[in-house]
Amino acid sequence: MATTLANPGLISLAAGFTDQSSLPVQETREILQELLRSPKTGPAALQYGTTIGDQVLRELTASRLKQLDEVRGGSAILSPERMVITNGSQQMLYMVTEALCDPGDVVLVEDPSYFVYLGILQSHGVHARGVSMEHDGLDLAHLEQVLETLKREGTLPRLKLLYMVSYYQNPTGVTTSFAKKGGVLNLLRKFERVAGHPLYLLEDAAYRELRFQGEAVKSAVAADPLGERVIYTGTYSKPFATGARVGFGLLPKSVLTPVVRIKGNHDFGSSNLLQQLLARALACGLYESHLAILRNRYAQKAKVMRKHLQQHFPPAVVWREPHGGLYFWPRLPRWLKSGPHSKLFQEALKKNVLYVPGQLCYAEDPSRPRPNNEMRLSFGAASERNICTGIERLGKALHRLL
Amino acid sequence: MATTLANPGLISLAAGFTDQSSLPVQETREILQELLRSPKTGPAALQYGTTIGDQVLRELTASRLKQLDEVRGGSAILSPERMVITNGSQQMLYMVTEALCDPGDVVLVEDPSYFVYLGILQSHGVHARGVSMEHDGLDLAHLEQVLETLKREGTLPRLKLLYMVSYYQNPTGVTTSFAKKGGVLNLLRKFERVAGHPLYLLEDAAYRELRFQGEAVKSAVAADPLGERVIYTGTYSKPFATGARVGFGLLPKSVLTPVVRIKGNHDFGSSNLLQQLLARALACGLYESHLAILRNRYAQKAKVMRKHLQQHFPPAVVWREPHGGLYFWPRLPRWLKSGPHSKLFQEALKKNVLYVPGQLCYAEDPSRPRPNNEMRLSFGAASERNICTGIERLGKALHRLL
Numbered sequence: 001m002a003t004t005l006a007n008p009g010l011i012s013l014a015a016g017f018t019d020q021s022s023l024p025v026q027e028t029r030e031i032l033q034e035l036l037r038s039p040k041t042g043p044a045a046l047q048y049g050t051t052i053g054d055q056v057l058r059e060l061t062a063s064r065l066k067q068l069d070e071v072r073g074g075s076a077i078l079s080p081e082r083m084v085i086t087n088g089s090q091q092m093l094y095m096v097t098e099a100l101c102d103p104g105d106v107v108l109v110e111d112p113s114y115f116v117y118l119g120i121l122q123s124h125g126v127h128a129r130g131v132s133m134e135h136d137g138l139d140l141a142h143l144e145q146v147l148e149t150l151k152r153e154g155t156l157p158r159l160k161l162l163y164m165v166s167y168y169q170n171p172t173g174v175t176t177s178f179a180k181k182g183g184v185l186n187l188l189r190k191f192e193r194v195a196g197h198p199l200y201l202l203e204d205a206a207y208r209e210l211r212f213q214g215e216a217v218k219s220a221v222a223a224d225p226l227g228e229r230v231i232y233t234g235t236y237s238k239p240f241a242t243g244a245r246v247g248f249g250l251l252p253k254s255v256l257t258p259v260v261r262i263k264g265n266h267d268f269g270s271s272n273l274l275q276q277l278l279a280r281a282l283a284c285g286l287y288e289s290h291l292a293i294l295r296n297r298y299a300q301k302a303k304v305m306r307k308h309l310q311q312h313f314p315p316a317v318v319w320r321e322p323h324g325g326l327y328f329w330p331r332l333p334r335w336l337k338s339g340p341h342s343k344l345f346q347e348a349l350k351k352n353v354l355y356v357p358g359q360l361c362y363a364e365d366p367s368r369p370r371p372n373n374e375m376r377l378s379f380g381a382a383s384e385r386n387i388c389t390g391i392e393r394l395g396k397a398l399h400r401l402l
Numbered sequence: 403m404a405t406t407l408a409n410p411g412l413i414s415l416a417a418g419f420t421d422q423s424s425l426p427v428q429e430t431r432e433i434l435q436e437l438l439r440s441p442k443t444g445p446a447a448l449q450y451g452t453t454i455g456d457q458v459l460r461e462l463t464a465s466r467l468k469q470l471d472e473v474r475g476g477s478a479i480l481s482p483e484r485m486v487i488t489n490g491s492q493q494m495l496y497m498v499t500e501a502l503c504d505p506g507d508v509v510l511v512e513d514p515s516y517f518v519y520l521g522i523l524q525s526h527g528v529h530a531r532g533v534s535m536e537h538d539g540l541d542l543a544h545l546e547q548v549l550e551t552l553k554r555e556g557t558l559p560r561l562k563l564l565y566m567v568s569y570y571q572n573p574t575g576v577t578t579s580f581a582k583k584g585g586v587l588n589l590l591r592k593f594e595r596v597a598g599h600p601l602y603l604l605e606d607a608a609y610r611e612l613r614f615q616g617e618a619v620k621s622a623v624a625a626d627p628l629g630e631r632v633i634y635t636g637t638y639s640k641p642f643a644t645g646a647r648v649g650f651g652l653l654p655k656s657v658l659t660p661v662v663r664i665k666g667n668h669d670f671g672s673s674n675l676l677q678q679l680l681a682r683a684l685a686c687g688l689y690e691s692h693l694a695i696l697r698n699r700y701a702q703k704a705k706v707m708r709k710h711l712q713q714h715f716p717p718a719v720v721w722r723e724p725h726g727g728l729y730f731w732p733r734l735p736r737w738l739k740s741g742p743h744s745k746l747f748q749e750a751l752k753k754n755v756l757y758v759p760g761q762l763c764y765a766e767d768p769s770r771p772r773p774n775n776e777m778r779l780s781f782g783a784a785s786e787r788n789i790c791t792g793i794e795r796l797g798k799a800l801h802r803l804l
Contacts, residue, residue, distance in 0.1 A: 023448040028675075029438035036431035046425040046645035087489055087669040094668050120667045243448035243674035265522045266496050266668070267489040272645035273430075274673055 053085025128363035137176030168325025312395025455487025539578030570727025714797025
């Protein structure tokens with residue numbers, strides 16, 4: 001951030017910001033106008049709400065999840081009663097960790113994972129253990145091996161949950177298949193007896209709605225028929241407006257009560273005005289129509305980035321095409337470092353382009369060295385023009401060092 | 403909440419909600435219209451902001467504090483650089499406690515104090531020790547005695563801060579004099595050597611702007627010329643719109659960095675849209691003009707409550723008239739219990755009126771029994787008509803039991 005401000009010519013492919021030109025400004029203006037014009041809804045939107053969140057928004061959110069998971073009719077699991085509204089899904093990740101983890105506990109994470117979540121774990125004194133990833137999500141054999149190791153070490157009782165960014169993962173762009181979600185739940189269940197308590201799957205679905213190609217994948221909630229082990233977090237920030245910061249969590253009953261209590265202590269409820277904004281956007285269809293625009297927009301920007309990666313990056317650098325989300329994750333030859341102190345990073349800065357060094361997305365896990373030859377490139381915030389120029393500059397830096 | 407919903411005839415004098423009829427609906431509508439109409443400010447309001455908060459809002463807030471504390475010219479203390487924007491001031495109270503306290507630590511609180519803050523302490527495993535109150539704030543002699551006791555017990559190194567709701571306190575309505583703020587800072591400073599670390603004064607000024615009579619009192623910041631010991635929290639929820647949930651903190655440098663890091667983990671920044679709303683309201687004078695209306699409104703409602711207390715409450719029940727804020731704090735004869743299991747509370751419920759039992763506002767402090775003969779009555783949310791009826795019903799219940 002400081003680097004960007006000090007250098008207005010810098011092109012940032014680092015920030016996870018969303019596309020500025022497709023923010024729903026007009027839509028938001030209309031909804032707020034209508035909301036605040038009515039003597040019935042206006043004052044209510046400016047008054048305190050409840051800690052758990054607006055009832056209508058929770059109902060609409062539960063309905064939307066049912067639609068995404070293709071559940072028809074009533075569902076005791078995808079129910080507004082289990083839904084809590086938060087300040088972005090980030091707050092839910094924080095609160096769940098606060099509710100379930102004590103200092104010295106262990107959480108399993110994808111290797112690599114969302115770096116802010118790694119920071120949350122660190123701030124709570126929780127040890128992160130990485131589980132390798134394949135092109136369709138966690139490597140289940142490695143997960144079993146890690147669980148066996150924890151069992152052997154006697155630290156399984158300190159394991160509380162597994163954290164997974166299941167759609168168009170931050171940072172790799174990988175989507176976890178539905179089969180693997182079931183596989184993860186089975187493995188966790190298998191080790192619960194030794195752990196002595198539930199082992200939860202924390203599914204962070206922040207990018208779920210930003211799908212622009214490939215099949216839709218059901219959530220882990222659909223693989224947990226009793227609704228006892230999956231903690232699902234989602235957000236309206238990325239698919240609607242990041243400035244609104246409205247997220248949510250669907251929680252097993254055992255987690256719901258402590259999380260609502262923590263929410264009460266944090267802020268006793270998210271802004272009612274923003275919740276009403278989202279509830280209206282969902283109810284009147286503006287959310288859905290805006291989402292369609294957004295998906296096209298990101299599809300287009302991803303295409304531009306891919307084209308320029310192909311054109312400007314040396315063949316020794318490899319990547320997979322994401323089917324949604326905001327990120328490419330190029331991998332360099334192992335000997336070419338990409339970290340914040342690397343020649344490449346410095347060279348990129350000199351050429352006025354910024355990326356997220358892959359190293360930052362790996363937990364401090366003593367069982368393996370932290371890989372240091374990847375980069376996260378975001379096509380979210382940068383304009384198409386800046387994507388072209390940025391990738392071209394990075395390509396030059398790479399060619400120079402290879 | 404559940405009681406209220408289940409019983410629509412119930413009059414709640416319990417909730418700390420604000421006056422529904424004077425919420426700035428029209429003002430908010432106009433500001434948001436203007437904000438979202440402009441191609442320059444519209445998209446920016448719907449994009450992510452920074453973790454510490456919007457620069458303009460932080461500047462305007464610092465200016466406003468300068469105005470309230472009658473500071474002219476530049477000030478290194480009342481500076482936007484030390485200002486963090488939060489989701490209500492509640493989030494700041496939470497983050498400061500998280501940053502400074504470990505389980506087993508001690509925090510001094512007013513006796514009685516804001517019950518949600520007592521909950522925050524409890525959830526962090528922090529012991530609250532109560533310090534008696536006088537009509538103008540803490541009893542300094544008792545504060546010194548408590549500090550001496552901690553020193554003697556050897557627990558002074560576990561003391562981290564003193565929490566004070568300094569204006570029209572929740573629940574008593576008491577305002578702490580400026581002289582007492584200085585006295586508290588002196589006493590804390592005196593015991594720092596034995597504590598081995600800074601002892602902070604956490605000044606919660608949530609009700610400061612809701613003054614409707616009496617002199618304005620300067621903040622504790624003005625009694626801390628080096629800006630090293632006072633953590634000041636304020637909010638725009640109560641003086642503008644509770645549904646917006648925008649608060650702030652002015653922090654010593656030693657506390658600023660850890661708090662911003664925690665804010666990054668909580669939610670990496672409050673909603674930009676709400677921050678822009680408040681910044682505009684402050685800049686264009688709507689905040690100030692609305693506040694004048696609000697003050698008159700609460701003055702009027704306080705007058706109505708006072709009149710009916712005089713008329714309907716037995717003479718054995720005593721109270722002081724608040725000069726601002728939202729609360730009366732009647733004290734019953736010591737033998738007449740007011741707690742949630744008391745005959746009085748049940749009788750009140752039967753008569754369809756709800757108050758906050760005073761007992762809930764006292765910390766679990768083994769050094770004294772929890773008083774159980776007071777009640778918090780709010781004139782914030784209830785209509786004038788409901789204030790009359792509610793007090794009349796409570797009066798009948800009291801007469802019956804006295």
